[in-house]
Amino acid sequence: MWSYVHLISWVGIVVFTLVAMVIYKESAKVFTIMQMCNRVLYITVILSGIMMMKYSFSDHVVVSIFKILLGIATIGVVEMLLSYRKKQKPSTLFLWLFIICVIATVSVGFYLSGGRPLF
Template sequence: MDFLTQTTHFHITTWVVALVLFLVAAFKDRNSKGRKILHMVLRLFYVLVIITGLALFIEWSSSDAMQYGLKFLFGLLTIGMMEMVLVRSKKQKPTTLFWALFAVFLFVTMFLGFRLPIGINFLANL
């Protein structure tokens, strides 16, 4: 399982695809069959994001357990808000709060991810 933990490429690919699928599904007609299929594929990508993130967490968290733990927590919260936006919009309930929380959690997750030792180093001065 080294391909999951040597680099972050697989993890980044899964969450980028998940974000694109989420945005497409969120702005698609809420009662279309295509949105339902997209939502199911997106749920598969949620699982892939969590598995790849968990593998990276297990492999690398010994260097800075708190930062990796917070990043994992905020990643789960981001996925939760993505799901809440889609489900609540399907039921025609307000989603403004969940969109805002999604944006905040996504920003925090990405900020923490880029700051981690295995992350991309362009935020090294922050």
């Protein structure tokens, strides 16, 4: 069950981040709402990750620690991406870092879970 909560929360973070990036020029208020929704989902991701840690930590200690660090890095990159966008600074670097971090985090996460909850 926690894997579904974790996956849905990550999908929500990616969707809200992309919507916030696109919508900023049209509505700063909606941008702020998307940013706050992301922050609520961070809490959900962290809590569900803690609940799932006991399943993967016993078999893959190093990979689990790497996944935790990747998840924290991804959250940090999302925050930097949105804050640079809000300050109207160039955010292309953080957009690419976001894409790389999400792909790496999802790949390691599916490796640790054996492909669940999708397979």
